[in-house]
Amino acid sequence: MTALPGPTLTVDPTRLHAATAAFFGALGVPEERARLAASALCHGDLTGMDSHGVFNLGRLYHPLLTSGRARPAxxxxxxxxxxxxxxxxxxxxxxxxxxxxxxxxxxxxxxxxxxxxxxxxxxxxxxxxxxxxxxxxxxxxxxxxxxxxxxxxxxxxxxxxxxxxxxxxxxxxxxxxxxxxxxxxxxTTVVPTGRVRVAAANGEPVPPGWLEDEHGEPVTDPAAFDQGKARLRWLGGTPDTGAHKGFGLxxxxxxxxxxxxxxxxxxxxxxxxxxxxxxxxxxxxxxxxxxxxxxxxxxxxxxxxxxxxxxxxxxxxCPPLTADQPVRYPGWWEAERAAERRANGVPLPAALHHELTALGLDLPTLEARR
Ligand SMILES: NC(=O)c1ccc[n+]([C@@H]2O[C@H](COP(=O)([O-])OP(=O)(O)OC[C@H]3O[C@@H](n4cnc5c(N)ncnc54)[C@H](O)[C@@H]3O)[C@@H](O)[C@H]2O)c1
The missing domain is CATH 3.30.1370.60 (Malate/L-lactate/L-sulpholactate dehydrogenase, NADPH binding domain)
Structure with missing residues (x-):
């Protein structure tokens, strides 16, 4: 899961989906396609894989569609x-x-x-x-x-x-x-680049193990990645701990x-x-x-x-090592989070909400209704 930076605002998931579909529609994506594409994108926001949700709308999909690198129809x-x-x-x-x-x-x-x-x-x-x-x-x-x-x-x-x-x-x-x-x-790298950029925007260090310098030493400053001073590690970490398995994947x-x-x-x-x-x-x-x-x-x-x-x-x-951390399998927490966010709304960083609104998405916040 990725926590996006800053104060958050909450939006209704149905409105988020409709606004995203309308955004794609306005860029020439046929209606049915736009709805399915919006479901795929909002899946990231619903499940907590926020680095691959509407965070990417302005950063990635808008330029892809307007530049012709992606063709809407x-x-x-x-x-x-x-x-x-x-x-x-x-x-x-x-x-x-x-x-x-x-x-x-x-x-x-x-x-x-x-x-x-x-x-x-x-x-x-x-x-x-x-x-x-x-x-x-x-x-x-x-x-x-x-x-x-x-x-x-x-x-x-x-x-x-x-x-x-x-x-x-x-x-x-x-x-x-x-x-x-x-x-x-x-x-198949230890994290996607989005999670490093989220940490950089948040001004927070990343755990040792995500990034390394040219000598293979751990780097915890996420800004070093976009400065070209650090690179992502593979799943497995270093050659000693199994990096070749991640690289192989x-x-x-x-x-x-x-x-x-x-x-x-x-x-x-x-x-x-x-x-x-x-x-x-x-x-x-x-x-x-x-x-x-x-x-x-x-x-x-x-x-x-x-x-x-x-x-x-x-x-x-499976009995957990610590009582407050039950053992779950991949997909479990994402399903839990999606159920909770469907019921209570999707948190979006205020800066992202502002960016989406500026792109023309109609996204009233639940806070404004209270
Ligand atoms: N399209 C692209 O080019 C691209 C590239 C890279 C990543 N991505 C996407 O980015 C998203 C995030 O990837 P990520 O590697 O950061 O995922 P992640 O590290 O958040 O999760 C990886 C897997 O671990 C499981 N998991 C995490 N914590 C768990 C726990 N406590 N118990 C049990 N299972 C747990 C999750 O369910 C998930 O299946 C994914 O949707 C991925 O497809 C897309």
Missing amino acids: AEPRVLNDLGACLLLDHQRALGLWAAAESMDLAVDRARRHGVGLVSVRGATHLGCAGFHAARAAEAGLVGLVASNCGGQRIAGPPGGRPALLGTNPLSVAAPALPGRPFVLDMS GLTVEVLAALLSGAAVGPAPEALAGEGRPHGTDDDIGLLLLAIDPDVLRGDPGAFAAASGGVFETVLN
């Missing part, structure tokens, strides 16, 4: 349809919408074949990978989403100087307990999402001339959207759901 094109698997070119359609549609397509194929695999090139930023993977879990299937960052390079290999890969998110979702699916949703996403589909890749020869600081752009992103229908696979409807319920119930019942 583009129709994804089928390049190859083999039944259980498809190769698509998203043609720079808005990734928040197109990734969700592609996962729904994977689910549809999995219901017929047991597995549905949609490989995508020409994609744009999909937001929270977990929003799209969870669509499979909501349908009773297992979902996997991998996204590279096109030619955007943010993190270098352990022991290597230039940045070669993006923060390459990976998500796996599955039905678990009622209303509480398993949703592992993460960057980042490369795994590159293989699954970009090499399979023919999208742009981070480790292209021109990357070697780059510095340790981020370089390149996240155009022509590659995605993998995979759905597996356990009932079709096993031929025993309900068996997977029952077993999965047992596994995740056991995780919940």
Whole structure:
């Protein structure tokens, strides 16, 4: 979870969704698409993954759509349809919408074949990978989403100087307990860049372990990242504690999402001339959207759901080390937070609320109504 800086204002989640959809609509995104894209974006704000919610509307999606790097009404094109698997070119359609549609397509194929695999090139930023993977879990299937960052390079290999890969998110979702699916949703670097920037804006140090200097020593000043004096670590931390596993996961996403589909890749020869600081752009992103229908696979409807319920119930019942910190599985706290925010409103930093209002979003605050 990311805590955004400063005093907060609270907005009604339905109004936030409607205003976001209207914003996309005003930029030429067809109405139905705009609604689905708004759901994908507001998922970040509802679940507490705030670094990938409306925080990115003005910073990322507005310039993407107005510059033409994303095309609001583009129709994804089928390049190859083999039944259980498809190769698509998203043609720079808005990734928040197109990734969700592609996962729904994977689910549809999995219901017929047991597995549905949609490989995508020409994609744009999909937001929270977990929003799209969870669509499979909501349908009773297992979902996997991998996204590279096109030619955007943010993190270098352990022991290597230039940045070669993006923060390459990976998500796996599955039905678990009622209303509480398993949703592992993460960057393959120790954190996404958004969380470093949030800390910098907040004037707060980051924990040792997120950033390192050119000698591999920990850096806790988040401003050092954008100054080019620190770089993100991979999951696993340092070479001694498993950084190669995180780097390997980042490369795994590159293989699954970009090499399979023919999208742009981070480790292209021109990357070697780059510095340790981020370089390149996240155009022509590659995605993998995979759905597996356990009932079709096993031929025993309900068996997977029952077993999965047992596994995740056991995780919940694991005695905690400290009484006030119960053991939960990935996706649990996000579902809890979404339920709470649906009931009580979504907190937005005042500065972000101001920015969104200036962009034309109609967002009355709950505080103003009291
Ligand atoms: N589109 C992109 O290019 C891009 C790139 C990087 C990240 N992202 C997105 O950024 C978002 C944030 O990523 P992140 O790496 O900061 O996620 P995070 O560190 O907040 O969470 C990672 C995972 O850990 C689980 N988790 C966290 N605390 C837990 C606890 N106490 N108990 C059990 N499980 C717990 C969460 O449920 C989640 O599945 C994600 O939605 C990701 O898809 C997108």
